[in-house]
Amino acid sequence: MGFEMKLGWGKAVRIPPQPLYTPIGVLKTTAPPPPSGLPFNAQPRDRFRNDFTKSRSRSQEDFYKVRAILLGMDMPDYLSLSNLFAKVVGLTCTLASGSTVFLGKVGPFVHLSTMVGAFMNRLHVSCRGGKQNISKGEMLVVASAVGVASCFGAPISGVLFSIEVMGSHYSVRDYCPCFFAAACGAITFRLLSVCSRDQETIQALFKTSYPAELPFQPFEIFLFALVGLICGFICCFYLYCHRWALRFVKTNKPISRLLATEKAIYSAIVAFLLACFTFYHSAGRFIAAELTMKQLLSSLLDATSWYNISQNSTGLPEPQNTFWQAWNPPDGSYFKTLGMFILTKVGLLVVACTLPLPAGYFMPVFIYGAAVGRFVGEVSAYVFSAKLQLNPGGYALAGAAAYSGAVTQTLSPALLAIEMTGQCTHAVPALVATLISNAVARAKHRPSFYDGISLIKKLPHLPSFIRACPKLASVQIKQFEIPTGVVLERAEGLTSVQKILNVNTETEFPVVDSHDSLTLLGTVNRSLLRDFLYEHKDEGLCKQLEEACAIQPVRLQLTPETTVQQAHCIMNMTGERCLFVTENGRLCGVLTRNEMKKIIEEMAKEV
Structure with a gap:
């Protein structure tokens, strides 16, 4: 049973006059002749396929x-x-x-x-x-x-x-x-x-041994909140640099030309520069570059305070001894190494993000957040060393969840950090730090890492544009030209239907009362039209569409006052390939996914 849903509020506003439909008389037969024995083309192509891969x-x-x-x-x-x-x-x-x-x-x-x-x-x-x-x-x-x-x-x-x-x-x-x-x-x-x-x-995945009887002191909640605050501010700086780097690579003519023609050369140059910087005998010894990513995270999550190890570093078991030597080189200290790691890895990661390689960026920011948390934890352990024994690894856990959550503007990294380490005792500190870092990262409608890429690349992802520019949520579809394409009237004959099927690939056609009134009656499927032609091909011009085809009622209709966000939401929730825009029953346009893509691309210019 069909039903009709009207969306939009306020007085209906008539859409400016547009070429609402294509008259049958001006249709040009551009398709190849129909197969032998059939009065129509029985092989329609996908109407909604687009050339999105060009971007x-x-x-x-x-x-x-x-x-x-x-x-x-x-x-x-x-x-x-x-x-x-x-x-x-x-x-x-x-x-x-x-x-x-x-x-x-x-x-x-x-x-x-x-x-x-x-x-x-x-x-x-x-x-x-x-x-x-x-x-x-x-x-x-x-x-x-x-x-x-x-x-x-x-x-x-x-x-x-x-x-x-x-x-x-x-x-x-x-x-x-x-x-x-x-x-x-x-x-x-x-x-x-x-x-x-x-x-x-x-x-x-990362084994830890945090104390379960007293995992943290009550006042440490404020220190975990401080970790979240610091991670939030660093995240804002990192995302700004990331978007700037993407814009620079896109607008700089020599680099963009090199990326367009010689991706391998660009990748080799950037990888060589990164390797030179992280080489152990250059700057690499100041940022623990000899450790793998798994070793970096394992060492940062270690519960033992590096201040206590510095007091007595003899007889350390492996791999703890290897980690300590990497973070505390002979000509430096662990505070200096952690600080250099935090300062330099931001720039290195921004440069690495421009590489045209299949890669992910969640784990690097997760490790970076662990380094920020470890730094705060080591400072706290040093300050309170005379009174309390703090666990810097817990701060690294909270920092990893907070920073990765702020970069992606999600809360699930708090649970991910717990699942990866098995430390349920630090669920509350990780969640507190993640909430605070998210609050800082989301302030003033700052886009997340993925939203920033969508904005720079102008990808047709409407939620990203609305988060960056909330005023776009009130844009109505009447502000755009939405064509109706080809429509059928209830008294359409065999010849007209045959011409339409030969030159169009749509799978569904709107049916109106007449081409003058454009009062929407429903839709008819392409397969029904094929059957209509095949069964009545010998009856000449006397047979009409409404006499042989069942016109299906339209389930959803939009008004011109419907916002683009509402139409986009309905299209995604219902899975409809096209929606009909009507005003007082009169067909004003057919909103397809391809038309929605064009509308979103127009809205992207305002961001």
Whole structure:
């Protein structure tokens, strides 16, 4: 049973006169002749495929691309198997560079997972003979959660992080398959670690031994809040530098030309400069460059205070002795090394973000936040060394959650830090620090890391634009020219229907009372029109459309006063490929996903 939903408030405003429909008489037959024996072209192409890949991003963090797909954007070949193999090879090379380039793998893991999910969806549809019982979007939502969970072996925070980053709306029915698939992925990741003898059993990714009886003093809550505040301010500076670097690379003609023609040369130059700076016999010895990313995080999360080790560093067990020698070189101190690490890694990470490599940036900022927290913890342990024994590792845990949460403007990193370390005792400090850092990072509508990339690249992701410019939320669709395309009237004949099918690839056509009144009656499917032509091809011009085709009622209608945000939300929530804009029953336009993309691109110019 059909129903009609009218959106928008206030008095209806008539849209300025536009060429609302294409008269039948001016249609030009540009398609090839129909197959033999059929009066129509029976092979329609996808109406909504676009050339979005022309604006391929040079930055290879894949979160913002995947979430654009989840919002309905078509990106041809982005989820193909050939792209999957290329991504695997590129990610392997990126991770082989270690802490020199200082890049992670979360984004590519999500991309790989969604590519596998898309392939499994196509395989499932082909096995069922073309019948699809679940949408492709649901499969990609589940796959994105599996990508995060498999990267860290953290199923709960993996699902929550994908919810916060990927979509502005999340269906409740996706929770169960997401958690099930994420748990399977995390267990597989842990079992493979056991099989490769990296770990003895299924346990936390980074083992810690914090005291459970008194994990922290009550007054330390204020110190954890200070960690969140510091991480929030550093995050604002980092995101500003990141957006500036992306703009500079995009607008600087020599660099942009080099990236467009010789990506390998640009990558080699930047990687060489990073390697020269992080070389141990240059500046690398002042930033613990000899440690891998896993060793960096393990050393920062260590519960033992480095001040206590400095008083008696003899007889330290491995790997604690290796970590201590890296952070406390002979010609320096651990305070100096931590400070240099915090100051220099911001610039190095900004430069590394311009590399056209498949890489993730969550783990680097997670480690950086741990360094900030460790610095505050070591200072606090030194100040209160005569009275209390503080745990600097707890501050590193809170700093990692706070800084990564501020960069991505999410809260799930607090839970991720707990799952990765198994330290439930520091759940409250991590959450407090993350909340405060998020409050600072979100102030004055500052965009997150992924929103910033969408803004710089002008990707058609409406939530990013609205967060950066809230006034865009009140923009109405009547401010844009929305064509109706080709419409059918109820008395349409065989000849007109045949011409329309030959030159158009739409799968659904609006039906009006007449071309003069444009009163919307409903829609008719392309397959019904094919049957209509085939069954009545011998009856000449006497047969009309309404006599042979069932006109389906329109389920959703928009008014000209409906905002673009409302229309975008409805289109994504309902999965509709097109929405009809009407005023007092008169058809004013057909809003397709392609038209929505054009509208969002126009709105992006205002940001």
